[in-house]
Amino acid sequence: MRSIIIFLFGLVSCLSAYASQRGVSFEKDGLVYTISSEIIVLEYNIGRKAGEPEYIVVNRGEVYVSGVTVSDSVVKIPTVVSYPSTYCRKDTTVMAQYRVLGIGAKAFEGARLKDLIIPYGLRFIGNEAFHNLEITNGVLAVPPARKMKANIFEGVKSKVLMIELEDTYLQTPVPIIFEKTFERKDNLPDIYVCHANINTVTTGIDKKIFYTVGKNVYKEWMLRSWGEQKSAYNMYRSSLLFVTKEASSFHTFHSDDAPKITFKTARRYDKVGADIDMLPPYEFECRNTYTNSRDTYEEFTMNSSIFRCKKGGKYLYFALDGKPITNIESLLDSSGRDPFGLQVFSKEEIKEKRAAKERESNLNKKVNDLKKAFGF
Amino acid sequence: MMRIVFTVIFAFILSFRLFAEEYSVGDVIQENGISYKVLVTYLVIDAKETPDTIKGPDKFYRSGEVMVINVDKDLTDVVIPPVVGRFRVVGLTDSLFYGHGHDRIWLPELQFVGNGCFAKLKMGSGALVVHNVANFGTGVFDELDAELIFDISKKVTWGNAFYRMKEDSSLVPSQPKGLVKINTRMLSHIKYCRVYDDCYSATADNFRKWISKAFNDDERFLKNDLNERKYNLGRRTYPTTSMRGKNGLLITAGARNVKDLGYPWGSLTRDYYRQSKYTVVDKKKRKTSYYQDFIPVADVTQKRGWYVRFVDGEEEVNYTLNGKLIKK
Numbered sequence: 028m029r030s031i032i033i034f035l036f037g038l039v040s041c042l043s044a045y046a047s048q049r050g051v052s053f054e055k056d057g058l059v060y061t062i063s064s065e066i067i068v069l070e071y072n073i074g075r076k077a078g079e080p081e082y083i084v085v086n087r088g089e090v091y092v093s094g095v096t097v098s099d100s101v102v103k104i105p106t107v108v109s110y111p112s113t114y115c116r117k118d119t120t121v122m123a124q125y126r127v128l129g130i131g132a133k134a135f136e137g138a139r140l141k142d143l144i145i146p147y148g149l150r151f152i153g154n155e156a157f158h159n160l161e162i163t164n165g166v167l168a169v170p171p172a173r174k175m176k177a178n179i180f181e182g183v184k185s186k187v188l189m190i191e192l193e194d195t196y197l198q199t200p201v202p203i204i205f206e207k208t209f210e211r212k213d214n215l216p217d218i219y220v221c222h223a224n225i226n227t228v229t230t231g232i233d234k235k236i237f238y239t240v241g242k243n244v245y246k247e248w249m250l251r252s253w254g255e256q257k258s259a260y261n262m263y264r265s266s267l268l269f270v271t272k273e274a275s276s277f278h279t280f281h282s283d284d285a286p287k288i289t290f291k292t293a294r295r296y297d298k299v300g301a302d303i304d305m306l307p308p309y310e311f312e313c314r315n316t317y318t319n320s321r322d323t324y325e326e327f328t329m330n331s332s333i334f335r336c337k338k339g340g341k342y343l344y345f346a347l348d349g350k351p352i353t354n355i356e357s358l359l360d361s362s363g364r365d366p367f368g369l370q371v372f373s374k375e376e377i378k379e380k381r382a383a384k385e386r387e388s389n390l391n392k393k394v395n396d397l398k399k400a401f402g403f
Numbered sequence: 404m405m406r407i408v409f410t411v412i413f414a415f416i417l418s419f420r421l422f423a424e425e426y427s428v429g430d431v432i433q434e435n436g437i438s439y440k441v442l443v444t445y446l447v448i449d450a451k452e453t454p455d456t457i458k459g460p461d462k463f464y465r466s467g468e469v470m471v472i473n474v475d476k477d478l479t480d481v482v483i484p485p486v487v488g489r490f491r492v493v494g495l496t497d498s499l500f501y502g503h504g505h506d507r508i509w510l511p512e513l514q515f516v517g518n519g520c521f522a523k524l525k526m527g528s529g530a531l532v533v534h535n536v537a538n539f540g541t542g543v544f545d546e547l548d549a550e551l552i553f554d555i556s557k558k559v560t561w562g563n564a565f566y567r568m569k570e571d572s573s574l575v576p577s578q579p580k581g582l583v584k585i586n587t588r589m590l591s592h593i594k595y596c597r598v599y600d601d602c603y604s605a606t607a608d609n610f611r612k613w614i615s616k617a618f619n620d621d622e623r624f625l626k627n628d629l630n631e632r633k634y635n636l637g638r639r640t641y642p643t644t645s646m647r648g649k650n651g652l653l654i655t656a657g658a659r660n661v662k663d664l665g666y667p668w669g670s671l672t673r674d675y676y677r678q679s680k681y682t683v684v685d686k687k688k689r690k691t692s693y694y695q696d697f698i699p700v701a702d703v704t705q706k707r708g709w710y711v712r713f714v715d716g717e718e719e720v721n722y723t724l725n726g727k728l729i730k731k
C-alpha cells in the first residue's frame with residue numbers, strides 16, 4: 028500500500044480541473060464504451076525539455092463496455108482505453124485515458140465472437156451482459172468482477188469457465204457479490220469452476236449448478252484464450268492488481284514556505300450499489316492546515332497561485348498556503364471570469380457592480396468634499 | 404390344477420437344490436454368459452436359523468467369494484451381479500474386458516479390479532460407470548474408448564490404475580480417451596490420483612444426468628435395483644449357544660488376504676489371494692482365536708449330539724457347544 032502511495036505521489040503531481048461527459052459513448056476496436064466519469068489531471072512533465080511546460084494536461088476517467096460492433100473475431104476488453112475526448116482541453120494533444128470499469132447490461136447480447144477475453148479486476152458485469160452470446164472457440168472464460176449482476180450467463184451458447192469465485196486484494200480474499208446471477212436456471216449453459224473453487228464460501232448462489240474441472244483442463248481452456256503465452260495470464264493479472272484495486276488517490280501540494288494541503292480523490296465504487304454503471308462524480312477531500320479544517324468538495328482546480336473548490340454549488344477560493352480569499356472580485360477579469368475561465372458574474376452584473384462602485388466612490392468623494400467644506 | 408401345484412413344488416425343490424449346490428475353491432460357475440471362479444469358501448447358516456434350531460452339522464452350508472474370469476464378447480449389456488448364488492462377487496480378473504465392445508456394463512461394488520481390466524474397451528453408450536472399487540491393478544483404463552464415470556462413495560486405493568507398464572517394467576501415464584468424471588462431493592477421494600487435474604465433476608443432479616446418459620436412461624440400471632440385500636448370502640456370525648448365554652462360542656466366518664502363498668489365480672495382485680478365516684470368541688473367557696477352517700462334527704458317541712472343530716495349519720482344536728475344550 029505504501030509503495031502504491033509513493034508511486035502515485037511520483038506519478039501525479041497535481042489535479043487541475045474537473046469536467047464531465049458522463050453517459051457519452053464512443054467506439055474503439057470493435058467495442059462500444061460509455062463514459063462513467065471523467066477528470067482532467069495535471070501530470071508532472073517528466074523529462075521535459077527547455078521551454079516545455081512543467082505540467083501536462085491529461086484526461087482520465089472510467090468507462091464501461093456497453094456494446095460490441097464486430098462478430099466472428101477475437102475481442103479483447105482492455106484495462107485502459109485511450110480516446111480523443113471532445114472534452115480534452117484544447118491546448119493538449121494527449122488523448123483521454125479511461126480505465127475500463129466493467130461490462131454494462133446486455134453489452135454482448137446476441138453477439139457471435141470467436142473469443143472474448145475479459146480482464147481481471149472489473150468492478151461489475153451488468154444484467155444479462157452475455158445474453159445469447161456465442162463463443163465459437165467453445166469456452167467463455169470469465170474472471171471475477173466485484174459485482175456480478177442478474178442472469179449474466181443466460182442463453183450463452185458455449186461453456187462458461189468462471190476463473191475464480193472470489194477476488195483478492197493484497198492477497199486477502201474479497202468476496203464477489205452475486206446479485207441474482209443464476210436466478211433463471213432454465214437456459215443456463217454449463218458453468219465450470221476449478222476443483223478448488225467449489226469450496227469457496229459464497230453468498231447468494233447455489234453452487235450445485237457448477238461443474239468443476241481439474242487444473243490441466245482449466246489451463247488448456249485458458250490458454251485457448253490467451254494463445255501460447257503461458258505466463259501471460261499471470262502477468263496480466265498481477266499488472267491489474269495495482270491498476271484496479273486502489274480505492275482512492277492522494278495528491279499533495281506543498282512547498283517549503285507554505286502549509287501542506289492534502290487532497291484525496293475518492294472514487295466511491297462501493298458506495299453506489301446498484302448504480303455502479305454510472306459512477307458518482309469525483310469527490311475531493313481536503314485537509315487544510317492553514318485553517319486546520321477538513322472539507323469535502325465537489326470540484327477542485329488550481330493554478331500556480333490559487334486553488335478553487337466547489338461546495339454546495341458555491342465556489343470558494345484559496346491561496347496555495349490554504350488562506351481563504353474573501354475578495355473574489357479582485358480575482359476576476361474585466362469580463363467577470365475567474366483565472367480558471369469560470370464566468371462568476373455576467374457582464375451586466377460586472378458593469379452594474381462597477382457602476383455601483385463608481386457611484387459609491389463618487390458619493391464618498393462628495394461626502395469627503397462636504398466634510399472638508401464644513402470643517403468636519 | 405394338481406398338475407400345476409406339482410410343477411410349482413418340483414420347480415421349488417429344483418431351485419432349492421440349485422441354491423444348495425456346494426462349490427469349493429477353484430470351481431467355475433457359469434451364469435448368463437459370465438464365468439466366475441470361486442476364490443474362497445466358508446461356512447454360514449441361514450438367516451432364520453438359531454442355536455435352538457441348529458441340531459447338527461447339516462444346518463451349515465458353504466458361502467464365499469468369487470471373481471469374474473470371463474465375459475462373453477457377444478453380450479450387448481453386461482450385468483455383473485453383486486452376488487452369484489451364495490457367493491459374493493469381489494473382483495474382476497486381469498484383462499477381463501480387454502478389447503471388448505459392449506453397450507452398457509453394470510458393475511457392483513468390488514474389492515479389486517485386475518490389471519488392464521477395461522483396456523481398449525469400447526462402450527456403445529459412450530461411458531463406463533465404475534462404482535466403489537477398493538483396489539485397482541495396473542493400466543486398468545488403458546486406452547478405454549469411452550468416458551469414465553466414478554460413482555464412488557468411499558475411499559479408493561488407486562494404485563497404478565492410470566499408469567501402463569512398459570516392456571522394461573517402467574510405468575508410463577495412461578488414461579481413458581474420454582473424459583473422467585466424478586461427483587463433486589467425492590473430489591477429495593480422487594485428489595491424490597493422477598487424473599485429478601484432468602477430471603470433471605458435477606454436483607448431485609448433473610452427476611445423475613451423466614450416469615443416466617451412460618445407461619441410455621434405462622431405469623433398471625438407474626434404480627440400482629441390483630442391490631445385494633436382495634440376495635441370501637447367509638449369516639456369517641452365529642453363536643453355538645443362545646445369545647444371552649454366558650457360555651459358548653461366537654463364530655464369525657470370513658476371509659483374509661494371504662500374501663505368502665504365491666499367485667494361484669494368474670497374475671492378479673497377490674493381495675487378493677483369499678483364505679477362509681474364522682474368528683472364534685469364547686464368551687466366558689472373552690478370548691478371541693482365529694482359525695482357517697471350521698468343521699461341525701456329528702459324533703454319535705458324544706452325549707450332546709455334535710461339537711465343533713477348528714483347524715489352523717496342523718493344529719486341530721475341538722470344543723463343545725458350551726465352549727469347553729475337548730481334550731484328546
